[in-house]
Amino acid sequence: MAALRVLVGVKRVIDYAVRVRVAADGGSVQTQGVKHSLNPFCEIALEEAVRLRERGAAAEVIAVSVGTKASQETLRTALAVGADRAVLAETPEGSVLGPREVALALAGLVRRLEPQLVLLGKQAIDDDCNQTGQLLAAILDWPQGTFASRVEAAGDALTVEREVDGGLERLRLRAPAVLTADLRLNEPRYATLPNIMKAKKKPLEVIPAADLGVPAGPPRLRILRLEEPPARTAGEKVEDAATLVQRLRDCGRI
Numbered sequence: 357m358a359a360l361r362v363l364v365g366v367k368r369v370i371d372y373a374v375r376v377r378v379a380a381d382g383g384s385v386q387t388q389g390v391k392h393s394l395n396p397f398c399e400i401a402l403e404e405a406v407r408l409r410e411r412g413a414a415a416e417v418i419a420v421s422v423g424t425k426a427s428q429e430t431l432r433t434a435l436a437v438g439a440d441r442a443v444l445a446e447t448p449e450g451s452v453l454g455p456r457e458v459a460l461a462l463a464g465l466v467r468r469l470e471p472q473l474v475l476l477g478k479q480a481i482d483d484d485c486n487q488t489g490q491l492l493a494a495i496l497d498w499p500q501g502t503f504a505s506r507v508e509a510a511g512d513a514l515t516v517e518r519e520v521d522g523g524l525e526r527l528r529l530r531a532p533a534v535l536t537a538d539l540r541l542n543e544p545r546y547a548t549l550p551n552i553m554k555a556k557k558k559p560l561e562v563i564p565a566a567d568l569g570v571p572a573g574p575p576r577l578r579i580l581r582l583e584e585p586p587a588r589t590a591g592e593k594v595e596d597a598a599t600l601v602q603r604l605r606d607c608g609r610i
């Protein structure tokens with residue numbers, strides 16, 4: 357089999373350094389005027405895809421995102437890091453997608469773009485759905501290698517190493533397949549200024565998500581309510597270990 361066409365799912369999320377606040381509706385978080393960036397686990401998935409291409413195992417890297425127009429910026433970042441082209445499955449402003457709808461949109465993109473490998477992050481740090489890769493593999497009926505900490509590709513033969521309780525598991529998969537990237541897979545590169553400039557000229561196609569088989573209407577999974585964690589109370593310093601033990605006993609911790 358010739359070198360693989362790799363599709364990488366990249367998601368625009370609230371930047372990891374931002375303190376997330378619950379919005380006035382109580383069922384979402386404030387996004388207006390908040391810094392967004394490329395989800396860190398997607399950066400790792402993208403880096404792996406670019407490395408596969410650099411090693412000759414991948415022929416083409418396509419970054420895809422499901423989201424509103426604002427996700428174009430995320431895709432430009434992916435292009436600057438090394439994706440060859442990008443496709444946005446665009447959703448209308450203000451629409452909410454659940455994990456199933458995102459996976460269906462990605463499956464629609466897979467049918468159109470015909471990759472042999474899909475690389476996703478193991479999780480998005482905003483909604484922590486942590487199941488997009490698994491859902492996508494199920495919809496496509498493709499094998500999956502989740503939480504990969506090492507990936508090797510020789511033609512359509514894939515070897516994936518993943519951390520499991522008490523050790524490492526090694527899987528052999530045959531492409532087409534879906535892999536999700538764990539933190540230890542690699543250390544993503546930064547986009548250089550010349551590459552950011554070059555990325556402006558790379559192709560970025562926009563397809564309405566509705567054309568990809570994403571059902572209209574509200575998602576099946578609905579968030580009913582979000583709450584901020586209770587404010588932490590101030591700590592207390594104690595004189596010695598005996599007082600500490602007594603205090604812990606008093607508050608029923610030991």
Ligand code: AMP
Binds near residue numbers: 368421423478479480
């Ligand atoms: P999640 O299952 O939402 O925690 O996300 C896991 C991975 O699925 C992310 O790291 C992305 O690679 C992919 N993914 C999730 N949502 C999207 C999206 N809206 N657009 C593109 N990729 C996504």
